[in-house]
Amino acid sequence: MQIAVLEAGGVGSGVGRAVRFTRYGGPEVLQVVQVPRPEAQPGTVVVEVVSAAVNPGEIGIREGVFADRWPASFPEGQGNDFSGVVAEVGPGVGRLGVGQAVLGFAPRAAQAQFVRVPADRLAVKPAGLGWDEAAAVAGAGATAWAAVAVVDPRPGETVLVSAAAGGVGVVAAQLALLRGARVIGTAGEGNAGFLAGLGVVPVRYGPGLLERVRAAAPDGVDACVDTFGPPNAEVALALGVPAERINTTADGRAVQRHGVHHDAQEQADDPEIWRQLAQLVADGRLQVPITATYPLAAVQRAYHDLATRHVRGKRVLHIASPARRAELAP
Ligand SMILES: NC(=O)c1ccc[n+]([C@@H]2O[C@H](COP(=O)([O-])OP(=O)(O)OC[C@H]3O[C@@H](n4cnc5c(N)ncnc54)[C@H](OP(=O)(O)O)[C@@H]3O)[C@@H](O)[C@H]2O)c1
Known part of the structure:
Protein backbone atom coordinates (compact mmCIF):
# COMPACT_ATOMS: atom_id res chain seq x y z
CA MET A 1 0.00 0.00 0.00
CA GLN A 2 2.82 2.37 -0.84
CA ILE A 3 1.47 4.99 -3.24
CA ALA A 4 3.31 7.15 -5.71
CA VAL A 5 4.24 10.51 -4.24
CA LEU A 6 4.49 13.30 -6.74
CA GLU A 7 7.77 15.14 -6.70
CA ALA A 8 8.39 16.82 -3.38
CA GLY A 9 8.09 20.56 -3.05
CA GLY A 10 11.32 21.93 -1.58
CA VAL A 11 11.24 24.28 1.37
CA GLY A 12 11.68 27.25 -0.97
CA SER A 13 9.35 26.10 -3.76
CA GLY A 14 5.75 27.14 -4.39
CA VAL A 15 4.27 23.67 -3.96
CA GLY A 16 4.13 21.02 -1.31
CA ARG A 17 2.86 17.46 -0.89
CA ALA A 18 -0.43 16.86 0.88
CA VAL A 19 -2.87 14.04 1.57
CA ARG A 20 -6.14 14.48 -0.30
CA PHE A 21 -9.23 12.39 -1.02
CA THR A 22 -11.88 13.17 -3.62
CA ARG A 23 -14.60 10.72 -2.54
CA TYR A 24 -15.63 8.87 0.62
CA GLY A 25 -14.20 5.39 1.00
CA GLY A 26 -11.56 3.12 2.49
CA PRO A 27 -7.86 3.92 2.86
CA GLU A 28 -7.48 3.44 -0.90
CA VAL A 29 -9.07 6.85 -1.56
CA LEU A 30 -6.14 8.57 0.14
CA GLN A 31 -3.63 10.09 -2.28
CA VAL A 32 -0.52 12.19 -1.88
CA VAL A 33 -0.62 15.07 -4.35
CA GLN A 34 1.12 18.36 -4.95
CA VAL A 35 -0.78 21.43 -3.85
CA PRO A 36 0.13 25.12 -3.88
CA ARG A 37 2.12 26.06 -0.84
CA PRO A 38 0.04 28.35 1.43
CA GLU A 39 1.32 31.88 2.04
CA ALA A 40 1.42 33.49 5.45
CA GLN A 41 -1.31 36.10 5.98
CA PRO A 42 -1.62 38.64 8.79
CA GLY A 43 -1.58 36.90 12.16
CA THR A 44 -0.67 33.52 10.68
CA VAL A 45 2.44 31.48 10.07
CA VAL A 46 3.22 28.73 7.59
CA VAL A 47 4.55 25.63 9.29
CA GLU A 48 6.67 23.04 7.53
CA VAL A 49 5.18 19.88 9.03
CA VAL A 50 7.62 17.24 10.28
CA SER A 51 5.21 14.67 11.79
CA ALA A 52 1.43 14.34 11.84
CA ALA A 53 -0.59 11.94 13.96
CA VAL A 54 -3.05 9.37 12.65
CA ASN A 55 -6.36 9.30 14.58
CA PRO A 56 -9.46 7.04 14.53
CA GLY A 57 -11.87 9.99 14.05
CA GLU A 58 -10.25 10.64 10.68
CA ILE A 59 -11.40 7.21 9.52
CA GLY A 60 -15.04 8.14 10.16
CA ILE A 61 -14.67 11.42 8.28
CA ARG A 62 -12.99 9.75 5.30
CA GLU A 63 -15.60 6.96 5.16
CA GLY A 64 -18.43 9.52 5.26
CA VAL A 65 -19.82 8.14 8.53
CA PHE A 66 -19.90 11.67 9.98
CA ALA A 67 -21.03 13.33 6.73
CA ASP A 68 -24.20 14.70 8.37
CA ARG A 69 -22.25 16.55 11.03
CA TRP A 70 -18.84 17.06 9.41
CA PRO A 71 -19.18 16.76 5.62
CA ALA A 72 -16.07 16.64 3.49
CA SER A 73 -15.39 19.37 0.99
CA PHE A 74 -13.66 17.60 -1.91
CA PRO A 75 -10.78 17.53 -2.55
CA GLU A 76 -10.58 17.09 1.22
CA GLY A 77 -7.44 17.27 3.36
CA GLN A 78 -6.68 15.06 6.30
CA GLY A 79 -4.99 15.13 9.69
CA ASN A 80 -5.20 17.45 12.67
CA ASP A 81 -2.35 17.34 15.17
CA PHE A 82 1.20 17.94 14.01
CA SER A 83 4.70 19.09 14.86
CA GLY A 84 6.95 21.15 12.63
CA VAL A 85 9.01 24.27 12.15
CA VAL A 86 7.89 27.77 11.25
CA ALA A 87 8.73 28.36 7.57
CA GLU A 88 7.18 31.81 7.09
CA VAL A 89 5.77 34.46 9.41
CA GLY A 90 2.89 36.75 8.44
CA PRO A 91 2.56 40.44 9.29
CA GLY A 92 1.72 41.14 12.92
CA VAL A 93 3.15 37.93 14.33
CA GLY A 94 5.50 38.89 17.11
CA ARG A 95 6.33 35.83 19.14
CA LEU A 96 7.38 33.28 16.52
CA GLY A 97 10.29 33.35 14.12
CA VAL A 98 11.30 31.25 11.14
CA GLY A 99 12.85 27.99 12.30
CA GLN A 100 10.94 27.86 15.61
CA ALA A 101 9.85 24.30 16.46
CA VAL A 102 6.14 24.18 17.19
CA LEU A 103 3.18 21.85 17.60
CA GLY A 104 -0.49 22.40 17.01
CA PHE A 105 -3.83 21.42 15.53
CA ALA A 106 -4.86 22.21 11.96
CA PRO A 107 -8.26 20.60 11.28
CA ARG A 108 -8.21 18.36 8.18
CA ALA A 109 -5.02 19.96 7.00
CA ALA A 110 -2.08 18.66 9.04
CA GLN A 111 -1.02 15.84 6.73
CA ALA A 112 0.68 18.23 4.35
CA GLN A 113 4.19 19.49 3.87
CA PHE A 114 3.07 23.05 4.63
CA VAL A 115 0.13 24.27 6.64
CA ARG A 116 -1.02 27.80 7.44
CA VAL A 117 -2.03 28.28 11.08
CA PRO A 118 -3.05 31.29 13.17
CA ALA A 119 0.04 32.13 15.22
CA ASP A 120 -1.91 32.01 18.48
CA ARG A 121 -2.94 28.41 17.72
CA LEU A 122 0.55 27.00 18.17
CA ALA A 123 2.62 25.94 21.16
CA VAL A 124 6.40 26.07 21.16
CA LYS A 125 7.85 22.55 21.13
CA PRO A 126 10.22 22.03 24.06
CA ALA A 127 13.77 21.25 22.95
CA GLY A 128 14.47 17.54 23.08
CA LEU A 129 10.83 16.47 22.71
CA GLY A 130 10.66 14.10 19.73
CA TRP A 131 8.78 15.23 16.63
CA ASP A 132 6.53 12.16 16.71
CA GLU A 133 5.56 12.52 20.38
CA ALA A 134 4.99 16.25 19.84
CA ALA A 135 2.67 15.49 16.92
CA ALA A 136 0.26 13.68 19.25
CA VAL A 137 0.03 16.35 21.95
CA ALA A 138 -2.78 18.55 20.56
CA GLY A 139 -4.95 15.58 19.51
CA GLN A 267 -12.55 20.99 25.64
CA ALA A 268 -8.74 21.20 25.72
CA ASP A 269 -8.20 22.97 22.41
CA ASP A 270 -5.81 25.39 24.04
CA PRO A 271 -2.12 26.02 23.28
CA GLU A 272 -1.44 26.56 27.00
CA ILE A 273 -2.70 23.03 27.72
CA TRP A 274 -0.60 21.68 24.81
CA ARG A 275 2.44 23.48 26.26
CA GLN A 276 1.92 21.89 29.68
CA LEU A 277 1.42 18.43 28.16
CA ALA A 278 4.48 18.81 25.93
CA GLN A 279 6.56 19.83 28.93
CA LEU A 280 5.43 16.77 30.90
CA VAL A 281 6.57 14.57 28.01
CA ALA A 282 9.84 16.47 27.58
CA ASP A 283 10.49 16.13 31.33
CA GLY A 284 9.96 12.36 31.15
CA ARG A 285 6.91 12.48 33.43
CA LEU A 286 4.51 11.39 30.68
CA GLN A 287 5.17 8.76 28.01
CA VAL A 288 3.68 8.92 24.53
CA PRO A 289 4.70 5.56 23.06
CA ILE A 290 5.00 5.49 19.29
CA THR A 291 3.78 2.13 17.95
CA ALA A 292 4.76 2.76 14.35
CA THR A 293 5.81 5.51 11.99
CA TYR A 294 5.02 5.67 8.26
CA PRO A 295 6.47 7.69 5.41
CA LEU A 296 3.90 9.97 3.80
CA ALA A 297 3.73 7.60 0.81
CA ALA A 298 2.43 4.88 3.16
CA VAL A 299 -0.56 6.89 4.39
CA GLN A 300 -2.98 4.19 3.20
CA ARG A 301 -1.14 1.54 5.21
CA ALA A 302 -1.10 3.77 8.30
CA TYR A 303 -4.91 3.99 8.25
CA HIS A 304 -5.28 0.31 7.46
CA ASP A 305 -3.17 -0.50 10.54
CA LEU A 306 -4.99 2.06 12.68
CA ALA A 307 -8.30 0.38 11.88
CA THR A 308 -7.13 -2.82 13.63
CA ARG A 309 -7.60 -0.89 16.92
CA HIS A 310 -4.58 -2.61 18.45
CA VAL A 311 -1.79 -0.27 19.32
CA ARG A 312 0.52 0.98 22.04
CA GLY A 313 0.20 4.75 21.95
CA LYS A 314 0.30 6.44 18.58
CA ARG A 315 0.83 5.81 14.88
CA VAL A 316 2.49 8.79 13.23
CA LEU A 317 3.09 9.90 9.64
CA HIS A 318 6.51 11.26 8.75
CA ILE A 319 5.65 14.19 6.52
CA ALA A 320 9.19 15.55 6.19
CA SER A 321 11.62 13.37 4.26
CA PRO A 322 14.29 11.43 6.17
CA ALA A 323 16.92 13.86 4.85
CA ARG A 324 14.95 16.88 6.08
CA ARG A 325 14.30 15.25 9.46
CA ALA A 326 17.99 14.64 9.85
CA GLU A 327 18.61 18.38 9.38
CA LEU A 328 16.11 19.23 12.11
CA ALA A 329 17.31 18.05 15.50
CA PRO A 330 14.41 17.51 17.90
N1 LIG B 1 -13.95 13.71 19.96
C1 LIG B 1 -12.65 13.88 20.00
O1 LIG B 1 -12.13 15.01 20.04
C2 LIG B 1 -11.76 12.67 20.03
C3 LIG B 1 -10.38 12.84 20.00
C4 LIG B 1 -9.57 11.72 20.05
C5 LIG B 1 -10.17 10.47 20.13
N2 LIG B 1 -11.50 10.34 20.11
C6 LIG B 1 -12.12 9.00 20.16
O2 LIG B 1 -11.63 8.32 21.32
C7 LIG B 1 -11.47 6.93 21.03
C8 LIG B 1 -10.05 6.51 21.36
O3 LIG B 1 -9.15 7.05 20.42
P1 LIG B 1 -7.66 6.53 20.42
O4 LIG B 1 -6.91 7.36 19.46
O5 LIG B 1 -7.16 6.38 21.81
O6 LIG B 1 -7.87 5.06 19.80
P2 LIG B 1 -6.78 3.93 19.55
O7 LIG B 1 -5.42 4.44 19.91
O8 LIG B 1 -6.99 3.38 18.21
O9 LIG B 1 -7.20 2.84 20.65
C9 LIG B 1 -6.79 1.55 20.44
C10 LIG B 1 -6.87 0.80 21.78
O10 LIG B 1 -8.14 0.15 21.90
C11 LIG B 1 -7.93 -1.05 22.61
N3 LIG B 1 -8.99 -2.01 22.35
C12 LIG B 1 -9.14 -2.80 21.24
N4 LIG B 1 -10.25 -3.58 21.39
C13 LIG B 1 -10.78 -3.26 22.62
C14 LIG B 1 -11.94 -3.69 23.35
N5 LIG B 1 -12.76 -4.61 22.85
N6 LIG B 1 -12.19 -3.12 24.55
C15 LIG B 1 -11.36 -2.17 25.08
N7 LIG B 1 -10.24 -1.73 24.43
C16 LIG B 1 -9.98 -2.26 23.22
C17 LIG B 1 -6.60 -1.54 22.14
O11 LIG B 1 -6.03 -2.33 23.15
P3 LIG B 1 -4.91 -3.44 22.82
O12 LIG B 1 -3.98 -2.82 21.80
O13 LIG B 1 -4.25 -3.63 24.15
O14 LIG B 1 -5.63 -4.62 22.28
C18 LIG B 1 -5.82 -0.27 21.84
O15 LIG B 1 -4.90 0.04 22.89
C19 LIG B 1 -11.84 6.76 19.56
O16 LIG B 1 -13.18 6.34 19.48
C20 LIG B 1 -11.70 8.15 18.98
O17 LIG B 1 -12.51 8.36 17.86
C21 LIG B 1 -12.32 11.40 20.09
Whole structure:
Protein backbone atom coordinates (compact mmCIF):
# COMPACT_ATOMS: atom_id res chain seq x y z
CA MET A 1 0.00 0.00 0.00
CA GLN A 2 2.82 2.37 -0.84
CA ILE A 3 1.47 4.99 -3.24
CA ALA A 4 3.31 7.15 -5.71
CA VAL A 5 4.24 10.51 -4.24
CA LEU A 6 4.49 13.30 -6.74
CA GLU A 7 7.77 15.14 -6.70
CA ALA A 8 8.39 16.82 -3.38
CA GLY A 9 8.09 20.56 -3.05
CA GLY A 10 11.32 21.93 -1.58
CA VAL A 11 11.24 24.28 1.37
CA GLY A 12 11.68 27.25 -0.97
CA SER A 13 9.35 26.10 -3.76
CA GLY A 14 5.75 27.14 -4.39
CA VAL A 15 4.27 23.67 -3.96
CA GLY A 16 4.13 21.02 -1.31
CA ARG A 17 2.86 17.46 -0.89
CA ALA A 18 -0.43 16.86 0.88
CA VAL A 19 -2.87 14.04 1.57
CA ARG A 20 -6.14 14.48 -0.30
CA PHE A 21 -9.23 12.39 -1.02
CA THR A 22 -11.88 13.17 -3.62
CA ARG A 23 -14.60 10.72 -2.54
CA TYR A 24 -15.63 8.87 0.62
CA GLY A 25 -14.20 5.39 1.00
CA GLY A 26 -11.56 3.12 2.49
CA PRO A 27 -7.86 3.92 2.86
CA GLU A 28 -7.48 3.44 -0.90
CA VAL A 29 -9.07 6.85 -1.56
CA LEU A 30 -6.14 8.57 0.14
CA GLN A 31 -3.63 10.09 -2.28
CA VAL A 32 -0.52 12.19 -1.88
CA VAL A 33 -0.62 15.07 -4.35
CA GLN A 34 1.12 18.36 -4.95
CA VAL A 35 -0.78 21.43 -3.85
CA PRO A 36 0.13 25.12 -3.88
CA ARG A 37 2.12 26.06 -0.84
CA PRO A 38 0.04 28.35 1.43
CA GLU A 39 1.32 31.88 2.04
CA ALA A 40 1.42 33.49 5.45
CA GLN A 41 -1.31 36.10 5.98
CA PRO A 42 -1.62 38.64 8.79
CA GLY A 43 -1.58 36.90 12.16
CA THR A 44 -0.67 33.52 10.68
CA VAL A 45 2.44 31.48 10.07
CA VAL A 46 3.22 28.73 7.59
CA VAL A 47 4.55 25.63 9.29
CA GLU A 48 6.67 23.04 7.53
CA VAL A 49 5.18 19.88 9.03
CA VAL A 50 7.62 17.24 10.28
CA SER A 51 5.21 14.67 11.79
CA ALA A 52 1.43 14.34 11.84
CA ALA A 53 -0.59 11.94 13.96
CA VAL A 54 -3.05 9.37 12.65
CA ASN A 55 -6.36 9.30 14.58
CA PRO A 56 -9.46 7.04 14.53
CA GLY A 57 -11.87 9.99 14.05
CA GLU A 58 -10.25 10.64 10.68
CA ILE A 59 -11.40 7.21 9.52
CA GLY A 60 -15.04 8.14 10.16
CA ILE A 61 -14.67 11.42 8.28
CA ARG A 62 -12.99 9.75 5.30
CA GLU A 63 -15.60 6.96 5.16
CA GLY A 64 -18.43 9.52 5.26
CA VAL A 65 -19.82 8.14 8.53
CA PHE A 66 -19.90 11.67 9.98
CA ALA A 67 -21.03 13.33 6.73
CA ASP A 68 -24.20 14.70 8.37
CA ARG A 69 -22.25 16.55 11.03
CA TRP A 70 -18.84 17.06 9.41
CA PRO A 71 -19.18 16.76 5.62
CA ALA A 72 -16.07 16.64 3.49
CA SER A 73 -15.39 19.37 0.99
CA PHE A 74 -13.66 17.60 -1.91
CA PRO A 75 -10.78 17.53 -2.55
CA GLU A 76 -10.58 17.09 1.22
CA GLY A 77 -7.44 17.27 3.36
CA GLN A 78 -6.68 15.06 6.30
CA GLY A 79 -4.99 15.13 9.69
CA ASN A 80 -5.20 17.45 12.67
CA ASP A 81 -2.35 17.34 15.17
CA PHE A 82 1.20 17.94 14.01
CA SER A 83 4.70 19.09 14.86
CA GLY A 84 6.95 21.15 12.63
CA VAL A 85 9.01 24.27 12.15
CA VAL A 86 7.89 27.77 11.25
CA ALA A 87 8.73 28.36 7.57
CA GLU A 88 7.18 31.81 7.09
CA VAL A 89 5.77 34.46 9.41
CA GLY A 90 2.89 36.75 8.44
CA PRO A 91 2.56 40.44 9.29
CA GLY A 92 1.72 41.14 12.92
CA VAL A 93 3.15 37.93 14.33
CA GLY A 94 5.50 38.89 17.11
CA ARG A 95 6.33 35.83 19.14
CA LEU A 96 7.38 33.28 16.52
CA GLY A 97 10.29 33.35 14.12
CA VAL A 98 11.30 31.25 11.14
CA GLY A 99 12.85 27.99 12.30
CA GLN A 100 10.94 27.86 15.61
CA ALA A 101 9.85 24.30 16.46
CA VAL A 102 6.14 24.18 17.19
CA LEU A 103 3.18 21.85 17.60
CA GLY A 104 -0.49 22.40 17.01
CA PHE A 105 -3.83 21.42 15.53
CA ALA A 106 -4.86 22.21 11.96
CA PRO A 107 -8.26 20.60 11.28
CA ARG A 108 -8.21 18.36 8.18
CA ALA A 109 -5.02 19.96 7.00
CA ALA A 110 -2.08 18.66 9.04
CA GLN A 111 -1.02 15.84 6.73
CA ALA A 112 0.68 18.23 4.35
CA GLN A 113 4.19 19.49 3.87
CA PHE A 114 3.07 23.05 4.63
CA VAL A 115 0.13 24.27 6.64
CA ARG A 116 -1.02 27.80 7.44
CA VAL A 117 -2.03 28.28 11.08
CA PRO A 118 -3.05 31.29 13.17
CA ALA A 119 0.04 32.13 15.22
CA ASP A 120 -1.91 32.01 18.48
CA ARG A 121 -2.94 28.41 17.72
CA LEU A 122 0.55 27.00 18.17
CA ALA A 123 2.62 25.94 21.16
CA VAL A 124 6.40 26.07 21.16
CA LYS A 125 7.85 22.55 21.13
CA PRO A 126 10.22 22.03 24.06
CA ALA A 127 13.77 21.25 22.95
CA GLY A 128 14.47 17.54 23.08
CA LEU A 129 10.83 16.47 22.71
CA GLY A 130 10.66 14.10 19.73
CA TRP A 131 8.78 15.23 16.63
CA ASP A 132 6.53 12.16 16.71
CA GLU A 133 5.56 12.52 20.38
CA ALA A 134 4.99 16.25 19.84
CA ALA A 135 2.67 15.49 16.92
CA ALA A 136 0.26 13.68 19.25
CA VAL A 137 0.03 16.35 21.95
CA ALA A 138 -2.78 18.55 20.56
CA GLY A 139 -4.95 15.58 19.51
CA ALA A 140 -4.84 12.47 21.70
CA GLY A 141 -2.95 14.33 24.43
CA ALA A 142 -5.47 17.15 24.70
CA THR A 143 -8.37 14.70 24.52
CA ALA A 144 -6.95 12.76 27.45
CA TRP A 145 -6.37 15.99 29.35
CA ALA A 146 -10.04 17.03 28.94
CA ALA A 147 -11.34 13.56 29.79
CA VAL A 148 -9.34 13.37 33.00
CA ALA A 149 -10.07 16.97 34.00
CA VAL A 150 -13.84 16.50 33.86
CA VAL A 151 -13.86 13.37 36.06
CA ASP A 152 -11.35 15.07 38.39
CA PRO A 153 -9.51 12.14 40.04
CA ARG A 154 -8.22 12.88 43.54
CA PRO A 155 -5.30 11.33 45.40
CA GLY A 156 -6.12 7.85 46.63
CA GLU A 157 -9.15 7.40 44.38
CA THR A 158 -9.46 4.53 41.90
CA VAL A 159 -10.01 5.35 38.23
CA LEU A 160 -10.96 2.91 35.50
CA VAL A 161 -9.45 3.79 32.09
CA SER A 162 -10.58 1.71 29.12
CA ALA A 163 -8.18 1.01 26.24
CA ALA A 164 -5.44 2.27 28.54
CA ALA A 165 -2.66 1.54 26.03
CA GLY A 166 -4.43 3.41 23.21
CA GLY A 167 -3.51 6.88 22.00
CA VAL A 168 -5.91 8.69 24.33
CA GLY A 169 -6.00 6.03 27.03
CA VAL A 170 -2.27 5.85 27.67
CA VAL A 171 -2.11 9.60 28.31
CA ALA A 172 -5.30 9.60 30.38
CA ALA A 173 -4.03 6.75 32.55
CA GLN A 174 -0.77 8.58 33.26
CA LEU A 175 -2.48 11.92 33.94
CA ALA A 176 -4.69 10.17 36.49
CA LEU A 177 -1.59 8.59 38.07
CA LEU A 178 0.08 12.02 38.21
CA ARG A 179 -2.94 13.24 40.20
CA GLY A 180 -2.22 10.51 42.77
CA ALA A 181 -5.02 8.16 41.77
CA ARG A 182 -4.82 4.38 41.49
CA VAL A 183 -5.52 3.43 37.88
CA ILE A 184 -7.06 0.23 36.55
CA GLY A 185 -6.55 0.07 32.79
CA THR A 186 -8.14 -2.30 30.31
CA ALA A 187 -5.97 -3.76 27.56
CA GLY A 188 -5.26 -6.85 25.52
CA GLU A 189 -2.77 -9.48 26.68
CA GLY A 190 0.08 -7.86 24.77
CA ASN A 191 -0.16 -4.54 26.63
CA ALA A 192 -0.61 -5.85 30.19
CA GLY A 193 3.10 -5.80 31.05
CA PHE A 194 3.57 -2.39 29.49
CA LEU A 195 0.74 -0.92 31.57
CA ALA A 196 2.04 -2.53 34.74
CA GLY A 197 5.39 -0.87 34.01
CA LEU A 198 3.65 2.51 34.02
CA GLY A 199 2.07 1.76 37.39
CA VAL A 200 -1.37 0.91 35.98
CA VAL A 201 -3.20 -2.23 37.14
CA PRO A 202 -3.95 -4.06 33.87
CA VAL A 203 -7.28 -5.81 33.39
CA ARG A 204 -8.19 -7.69 30.22
CA TYR A 205 -11.11 -6.25 28.25
CA GLY A 206 -13.91 -8.52 26.94
CA PRO A 207 -16.58 -10.73 28.54
CA GLY A 208 -16.32 -10.83 32.34
CA LEU A 209 -14.88 -7.30 32.54
CA LEU A 210 -17.18 -6.22 35.37
CA GLU A 211 -16.07 -9.10 37.60
CA ARG A 212 -12.39 -8.58 36.78
CA VAL A 213 -12.54 -4.87 37.61
CA ARG A 214 -14.45 -5.61 40.82
CA ALA A 215 -11.74 -8.09 41.82
CA ALA A 216 -9.01 -5.53 41.03
CA ALA A 217 -10.83 -2.80 42.97
CA PRO A 218 -12.41 -4.42 46.03
CA ASP A 219 -12.96 -0.96 47.59
CA GLY A 220 -14.79 0.29 44.50
CA VAL A 221 -14.14 2.55 41.53
CA ASP A 222 -14.54 6.31 41.88
CA ALA A 223 -14.27 7.56 38.28
CA CYS A 224 -14.01 6.26 34.73
CA VAL A 225 -12.38 7.51 31.54
CA ASP A 226 -13.77 5.47 28.65
CA THR A 227 -11.75 5.74 25.45
CA PHE A 228 -13.10 2.68 23.67
CA GLY A 229 -16.90 2.68 23.82
CA PRO A 230 -19.43 0.05 24.93
CA PRO A 231 -19.62 -1.57 27.38
CA ASN A 232 -17.19 0.46 29.46
CA ALA A 233 -19.41 3.35 30.60
CA GLU A 234 -22.16 0.90 31.58
CA VAL A 235 -19.66 -1.30 33.40
CA ALA A 236 -18.59 1.77 35.38
CA LEU A 237 -22.23 2.59 36.22
CA ALA A 238 -22.76 -1.03 37.32
CA LEU A 239 -19.73 -0.65 39.59
CA GLY A 240 -21.44 2.32 41.25
CA VAL A 241 -19.53 5.15 39.58
CA PRO A 242 -21.85 8.18 39.34
CA ALA A 243 -22.57 9.42 35.80
CA GLU A 244 -20.95 12.78 36.57
CA ARG A 245 -17.64 11.02 37.18
CA ILE A 246 -17.67 9.11 33.89
CA ASN A 247 -16.38 10.51 30.61
CA THR A 248 -16.50 8.77 27.26
CA THR A 249 -14.91 9.81 23.98
CA ALA A 250 -16.50 6.92 22.10
CA ASP A 251 -20.00 6.07 23.37
CA GLY A 252 -22.66 8.54 22.26
CA ARG A 253 -25.43 6.24 23.46
CA ALA A 254 -24.14 6.27 27.04
CA VAL A 255 -24.06 10.07 26.86
CA GLN A 256 -27.71 10.20 25.77
CA ARG A 257 -28.98 7.44 28.03
CA HIS A 258 -27.05 8.09 31.22
CA GLY A 259 -25.81 11.66 30.99
CA VAL A 260 -22.13 10.77 31.25
CA HIS A 261 -19.66 13.42 30.07
CA HIS A 262 -18.20 13.44 26.57
CA ASP A 263 -15.39 15.93 26.92
CA ALA A 264 -12.64 15.48 24.32
CA GLN A 265 -10.21 17.47 22.17
CA GLU A 266 -12.54 20.46 21.88
CA GLN A 267 -12.55 20.99 25.64
CA ALA A 268 -8.74 21.20 25.72
CA ASP A 269 -8.20 22.97 22.41
CA ASP A 270 -5.81 25.39 24.04
CA PRO A 271 -2.12 26.02 23.28
CA GLU A 272 -1.44 26.56 27.00
CA ILE A 273 -2.70 23.03 27.72
CA TRP A 274 -0.60 21.68 24.81
CA ARG A 275 2.44 23.48 26.26
CA GLN A 276 1.92 21.89 29.68
CA LEU A 277 1.42 18.43 28.16
CA ALA A 278 4.48 18.81 25.93
CA GLN A 279 6.56 19.83 28.93
CA LEU A 280 5.43 16.77 30.90
CA VAL A 281 6.57 14.57 28.01
CA ALA A 282 9.84 16.47 27.58
CA ASP A 283 10.49 16.13 31.33
CA GLY A 284 9.96 12.36 31.15
CA ARG A 285 6.91 12.48 33.43
CA LEU A 286 4.51 11.39 30.68
CA GLN A 287 5.17 8.76 28.01
CA VAL A 288 3.68 8.92 24.53
CA PRO A 289 4.70 5.56 23.06
CA ILE A 290 5.00 5.49 19.29
CA THR A 291 3.78 2.13 17.95
CA ALA A 292 4.76 2.76 14.35
CA THR A 293 5.81 5.51 11.99
CA TYR A 294 5.02 5.67 8.26
CA PRO A 295 6.47 7.69 5.41
CA LEU A 296 3.90 9.97 3.80
CA ALA A 297 3.73 7.60 0.81
CA ALA A 298 2.43 4.88 3.16
CA VAL A 299 -0.56 6.89 4.39
CA GLN A 300 -2.98 4.19 3.20
CA ARG A 301 -1.14 1.54 5.21
CA ALA A 302 -1.10 3.77 8.30
CA TYR A 303 -4.91 3.99 8.25
CA HIS A 304 -5.28 0.31 7.46
CA ASP A 305 -3.17 -0.50 10.54
CA LEU A 306 -4.99 2.06 12.68
CA ALA A 307 -8.30 0.38 11.88
CA THR A 308 -7.13 -2.82 13.63
CA ARG A 309 -7.60 -0.89 16.92
CA HIS A 310 -4.58 -2.61 18.45
CA VAL A 311 -1.79 -0.27 19.32
CA ARG A 312 0.52 0.98 22.04
CA GLY A 313 0.20 4.75 21.95
CA LYS A 314 0.30 6.44 18.58
CA ARG A 315 0.83 5.81 14.88
CA VAL A 316 2.49 8.79 13.23
CA LEU A 317 3.09 9.90 9.64
CA HIS A 318 6.51 11.26 8.75
CA ILE A 319 5.65 14.19 6.52
CA ALA A 320 9.19 15.55 6.19
CA SER A 321 11.62 13.37 4.26
CA PRO A 322 14.29 11.43 6.17
CA ALA A 323 16.92 13.86 4.85
CA ARG A 324 14.95 16.88 6.08
CA ARG A 325 14.30 15.25 9.46
CA ALA A 326 17.99 14.64 9.85
CA GLU A 327 18.61 18.38 9.38
CA LEU A 328 16.11 19.23 12.11
CA ALA A 329 17.31 18.05 15.50
CA PRO A 330 14.41 17.51 17.90
N1 LIG B 1 -13.95 13.71 19.96
C1 LIG B 1 -12.65 13.88 20.00
O1 LIG B 1 -12.13 15.01 20.04
C2 LIG B 1 -11.76 12.67 20.03
C3 LIG B 1 -10.38 12.84 20.00
C4 LIG B 1 -9.57 11.72 20.05
C5 LIG B 1 -10.17 10.47 20.13
N2 LIG B 1 -11.50 10.34 20.11
C6 LIG B 1 -12.12 9.00 20.16
O2 LIG B 1 -11.63 8.32 21.32
C7 LIG B 1 -11.47 6.93 21.03
C8 LIG B 1 -10.05 6.51 21.36
O3 LIG B 1 -9.15 7.05 20.42
P1 LIG B 1 -7.66 6.53 20.42
O4 LIG B 1 -6.91 7.36 19.46
O5 LIG B 1 -7.16 6.38 21.81
O6 LIG B 1 -7.87 5.06 19.80
P2 LIG B 1 -6.78 3.93 19.55
O7 LIG B 1 -5.42 4.44 19.91
O8 LIG B 1 -6.99 3.38 18.21
O9 LIG B 1 -7.20 2.84 20.65
C9 LIG B 1 -6.79 1.55 20.44
C10 LIG B 1 -6.87 0.80 21.78
O10 LIG B 1 -8.14 0.15 21.90
C11 LIG B 1 -7.93 -1.05 22.61
N3 LIG B 1 -8.99 -2.01 22.35
C12 LIG B 1 -9.14 -2.80 21.24
N4 LIG B 1 -10.25 -3.58 21.39
C13 LIG B 1 -10.78 -3.26 22.62
C14 LIG B 1 -11.94 -3.69 23.35
N5 LIG B 1 -12.76 -4.61 22.85
N6 LIG B 1 -12.19 -3.12 24.55
C15 LIG B 1 -11.36 -2.17 25.08
N7 LIG B 1 -10.24 -1.73 24.43
C16 LIG B 1 -9.98 -2.26 23.22
C17 LIG B 1 -6.60 -1.54 22.14
O11 LIG B 1 -6.03 -2.33 23.15
P3 LIG B 1 -4.91 -3.44 22.82
O12 LIG B 1 -3.98 -2.82 21.80
O13 LIG B 1 -4.25 -3.63 24.15
O14 LIG B 1 -5.63 -4.62 22.28
C18 LIG B 1 -5.82 -0.27 21.84
O15 LIG B 1 -4.90 0.04 22.89
C19 LIG B 1 -11.84 6.76 19.56
O16 LIG B 1 -13.18 6.34 19.48
C20 LIG B 1 -11.70 8.15 18.98
O17 LIG B 1 -12.51 8.36 17.86
C21 LIG B 1 -12.32 11.40 20.09
